[in-house]
Amino acid sequence: MVRGVTRTFTLGAIPVVALEAMDLDVPAGTLVSLLGPSGCGKSTLLRLFAGLDMPDGGSILIDGRHPADMRASHQIGIAFQDASLLPWRSVRSNICLPLELARRAADRRQIQELIDMVGLAGFEDALPAQLSGGMRQRVAIARALAATPAVLLLDEPFGALDEVVRLRLHLELQRIRAARPVTTVLVTHTIAEAVFLSDQVVVMASRPGRAVRTIAIDLPYPRTPAMLRSARFHELCDRCSEVLFANVTGSAGLRE
Numbered sequence: 642m643v644r645g646v647t648r649t650f651t652l653g654a655i656p657v658v659a660l661e662a663m664d665l666d667v668p669a670g671t672l673v674s675l676l677g678p679s680g681c682g683k684s685t686l687l688r689l690f691a692g693l694d695m696p697d698g699g700s701i702l703i704d705g706r707h708p709a710d711m712r713a714s715h716q717i718g719i720a721f722q723d724a725s726l727l728p729w730r731s732v733r734s735n736i737c738l739p740l741e742l743a744r745r746a747a748d749r750r751q752i753q754e755l756i757d758m759v760g761l762a763g764f765e766d767a768l769p770a771q772l773s774g775g776m777r778q779r780v781a782i783a784r785a786l787a788a789t790p791a792v793l794l795l796d797e798p799f800g801a802l803d804e805v806v807r808l809r810l811h812l813e814l815q816r817i818r819a820a821r822p823v824t825t826v827l828v829t830h831t832i833a834e835a836v837f838l839s840d841q842v843v844v845m846a847s848r849p850g851r852a853v854r855t856i857a858i859d860l861p862y863p864r865t866p867a868m869l870r871s872a873r874f875h876e877l878c879d880r881c882s883e884v885l886f887a888n889v890t891g892s893a894g895l896r897e
């Protein structure tokens with residue numbers, strides 16, 4: 642639960658209001674996407690959720706607890722756009738990392754289940770350099786889930802992937818979350834991705850960074866590739882894009 646969160650940085654002597662009076666609710670077990678233009682504070686908010694930064698004002702609680710406490714007890718899983726795997730460690734060893742940090746024994750069967758779940762069976766001993774970009778992202782997602790976190794934070798984890806791999810990973814993420822429900826916050830620039838994966842899409846605007854609208858996504862589960870061609874999917878994408886572009890600074894320039 643995010644209430645009235647403000648975060649201001651300084652660039653030289655100039656204040657940059659990354660977030661102003663931000664409110665957000667992420668109901669337990671749901672996936673909420675943060676959709677917005679570059680610089681609207683999406684990653685800043687995710688870092689606050691992760692307990693990696695502190696707000697200047699307002700409060701952030703996850704299940705009534707401070708993010709820093711949750712992080713200290715290894716209940717937050719994070720995956721970023723660039724996978725950031727340790728290059729000298731194998732797939733299995735990268736996935737086990739959060740358990741090592743939490744000083745918890747890695748249950749070999751449980752790790753293998755996770756590897757199977759993200760479709761990397763047979764690649765357990767491969768090094769990151771021997772994998773494709775999509776496979777590296779799957780390792781990053783498996784690693785984020787290894788310590789069975791209460792919250793999964795995904796910062797554009799599919800941003801650098803082509804459309805086909807991206808859709809495959811969307812379906813995999815859905816399958817993983819169906820098997821292990823975990824409250825998830827996803828940062829994305831992509832409207833279709835936000836609509837396809839989310840229970841709610843929070844559209845943000847910049848200068849100052851803020852939430853402008855929450856759009857409930859009422860597509861049934863499981864979401865299927867055929868839904869990408871449905872009228873309802875396109876309606877929801879149009880609604881998101883209307884809000885997104887209406888709040889782009891100088892949006893008059895975007896009109897035909």
Ligand SMILES: Nc1ncnc2c1ncn2[C@@H]1O[C@H](COP(=O)(O)OP(=O)(O)OP(=O)(O)O)[C@@H](O)[C@H]1O
Pocket residue numbers: 650651652657658659677678679680681682683684685686830850
């Ligand atoms: N450590 C920092 N120091 C100074 N300014 C920062 C810092 N971190 C973020 N900002 C500023 O805060 C604003 C929001 O940045 P943030 O990275 O949260 O945006 P974003 O929505 O995630 O953007 P993108 O989609 O491009 O990743 C930007 O104007 C950025 O320059």
